[in-house]
Amino acid sequence: MPAVGQNKDMNDLDAIQQQIWDARIPLEIRLSASESRLYDQSEPYVISFPRLAYLPFLLPRLLNYFSEELIADIETISPEAGYFTFDGVPLKWHFPIGLLYDIYVLSTQDVESHDAERSLTFNGKAIPFRLEVRFSQSSASTQQLHLISPSPTVVQDSFINSVKEADFLRSGTAKPIMSLSAADSKLLWSSTQENDLAVFSRIHAGLLPSNTPWRNIPLRVYLPSTTAGTDVEPEENVTIEAASEQGKNKSTISQPQGQIRVIQSQIPSYLSASTAPTTSQMRLPSSGGGTPQTLGTALHTLLPSLFPSRRTPILAKPLLHGAPVPMNAVLEEVATKACYADGWVNIVVAISG
Amino acid sequence: MASTRPSAVRENTDDLDSPSAAPAEPELPLSMSTSTLLHPSNLPSTTAQALQHIHETLDPPTQKVTIRFQPLPGAPPPSPKWAAVKVSASQNFESVVSFLRKKLGVKGGNGLFVYVNKVFAPGLDEGVGGLWRCFKIDDELKVSYSMAPAFG
Numbered sequence A: 001m002p003a004v005g006q007n008k009d010m011n012d013l014d015a016i017q018q019q020i021w022d023a024r025i026p027l028e029i030r031l032s033a034s035e036s037r038l039y040d041q042s043e044p045y046v047i048s049f050p051r052l053a054y055l056p057f058l059l060p061r062l063l064n065y066f067s068e069e070l071i072a073d074i075e076t077i078s079p080e081a082g083y084f085t086f087d088g089v090p091l092k093w094h095f096p097i098g099l100l101y102d103i104y105v106l107s108t109q110d111v112e113s114h115d116a117e118r119s120l121t122f123n124g125k126a127i128p129f130r131l132e133v134r135f136s137q138s139s140a141s142t143q144q145l146h147l148i149s150p151s152p153t154v155v156q157d158s159f160i161n162s163v164k165e166a167d168f169l170r171s172g173t174a175k176p177i178m179s180l181s182a183a184d185s186k187l188l189w190s191s192t193q194e195n196d197l198a199v200f201s202r203i204h205a206g207l208l209p210s211n212t213p214w215r216n217i218p219l220r221v222y223l224p225s226t227t228a229g230t231d232v233e234p235e236e237n238v239t240i241e242a243a244s245e246q247g248k249n250k251s252t253i254s255q256p257q258g259q260i261r262v263i264q265s266q267i268p269s270y271l272s273a274s275t276a277p278t279t280s281q282m283r284l285p286s287s288g289g290g291t292p293q294t295l296g297t298a299l300h301t302l303l304p305s306l307f308p309s310r311r312t313p314i315l316a317k318p319l320l321h322g323a324p325v326p327m328n329a330v331l332e333e334v335a336t337k338a339c340y341a342d343g344w345v346n347i348v349v350a351i352s353g
Numbered sequence B: 001m002a003s004t005r006p007s008a009v010r011e012n013t014d015d016l017d018s019p020s021a022a023p024a025e026p027e028l029p030l031s032m033s034t035s036t037l038l039h040p041s042n043l044p045s046t047t048a049q050a051l052q053h054i055h056e057t058l059d060p061p062t063q064k065v066t067i068r069f070q071p072l073p074g075a076p077p078p079s080p081k082w083a084a085v086k087v088s089a090s091q092n093f094e095s096v097v098s099f100l101r102k103k104l105g106v107k108g109g110n111g112l113f114v115y116v117n118k119v120f121a122p123g124l125d126e127g128v129g130g131l132w133r134c135f136k137i138d139d140e141l142k143v144s145y146s147m148a149p150a151f152g
Helices: A010-022 A055-065 A097-104 A106-112 A116-121 A140-144 A152-171 A182-193 A197-207 A246-250 A295-302 A331-337 B032-037 B045-057 B093-104 B128-135
Strands: A024-031 A045-050 A083-086 A129-134 A219-225 A259-263 A316-320 A345-351 B064-071 B084-088 B113-116 B140-146
Touching: A010 A197, A010 A331, A024 A055, A024 A097, A045 A055, A045 A097, A055 A129, A097 A106, A097 A129, A097 A219, A097 A345, A106 A219, A106 A316, A106 A345, A106 B032, A152 A182, A152 A197, A152 B128, A182 A197, A219 A295, A219 B045, A295 A331, A331 A345, B064 B128, B084 B093, B093 B113, B093 B128, B093 B140, B128 B140
Parallel strands: A024 A129, A219 A345, B064 B140
Antiparallel strands: A024 A045, A083 A129, A219 A259, A316 A345, B064 B084, B113 B140
16 A cells, blocks of 8 residues: 555545455455365355445355255355354454454464464465364354344444444544435445445545544554453452452453454544634644654554654554555545545554564 | 532442453464464563553553443433443453343343444444543543434
8 A cells, every 4th residue: 555644635545545445355265164065175265345335244155065065954044144254263344354364374474484383284375265164053152242133224224323433533423424315325335335436525524534633543443362360360459349349350360362452442533732623623633733643642642652753663563455555644534535434544553563 | 520420430340340341262363383473481571561561551451440330212211320331341241231231120032222322223242442442521431321222
């Protein structure tokens, strides 16, 4: 991806947005061996799919493709019973495919290259994105997803709620999305399903504050990490009040287990020295009234220990749509043109090896 | 301003902090191979320390945030005991919804719709700490509820 922050020319930003919407990830999807008559000998479903799309879009055709070899009676299974795993881990269906790929594959590439043994044993290559699909809901791992079955209505509702969250952060209200016509609201979703940038960008542009600075940037940071597992011992010096809770604390002790932390907070569009922008000020975003928030200033604020510098990535680098983003990228520009279809900027932190 | 509020903020309701409400597994687990790869012993010490610091300070179970419950038209009002509660920042939104279900006597499944700022319905897997930081008003996360869908 070209440098986002270094050129304010909208043509460049439009070109970046076009690239993001054109980007696809090769997927190789196998039916779980435990659900297949062919066990692990079945042919995978292979497709190149848009980064911005969601996995449930694929479920009807996957059920159809694997219908012959499913052990279960096909009549008893609906596509929305399906869920996906990567390397044994169940995936959230409400994360776009590109985000899942950045989280589970790209974020550890730098560390992995230092581990020759692992790169030989662990699938070897970064592409295709090798997934497994299951249609049996009995597994405990589905409960871990804390999600209901991805019927088309549920997937759309989840998307719209995410759009509203982004809207609220940008505008301080949800007026823009609430006053969208029913037809346009439908088009926002169908353009996402159909990967239609022309339709999407017209409606998305209407949601962005035009004459006032944005309140906040819809920014989520995804941080993969493993803890040593020795830091959650019950505290030694408990007060009398807290003593009654000590039993509960024991339940939080667990095996060393890697996880993705999701970090979000209010990230103002401008680093205003004095006040938060008010509507009466009517300060135009480009008028130079304040210092614009960059990716570097935001990451330094959110995770100062991991991003000690606002200008240079030292211990970790930020990825967006599979590419490193310059720390000086202006976040309002990033969120205008390089956001996901729900308006969020999803930054994945790749730990440097 | 604080004195005009309908009720005091209750510390530590049993329901929200019971072990059953706390997630036993990480919300977004990594596979064993990736977990091992990112184990502190395999990383530069500065990076390992930075990650450890984040783990200890980012939404720890000991950090509490305030949630204020607001009924939407047609829904029963909260009792003063739970109109505002303190919730551990490490919990996810699902625990807030199950708390409401219990208090309102609504069984799991249908019949309860929960919103933040009367605008959107957060995902059940969203962290309470992150929701509070992004969407708080007067340092409280305003959670409204209804027995029928609203704000579609």
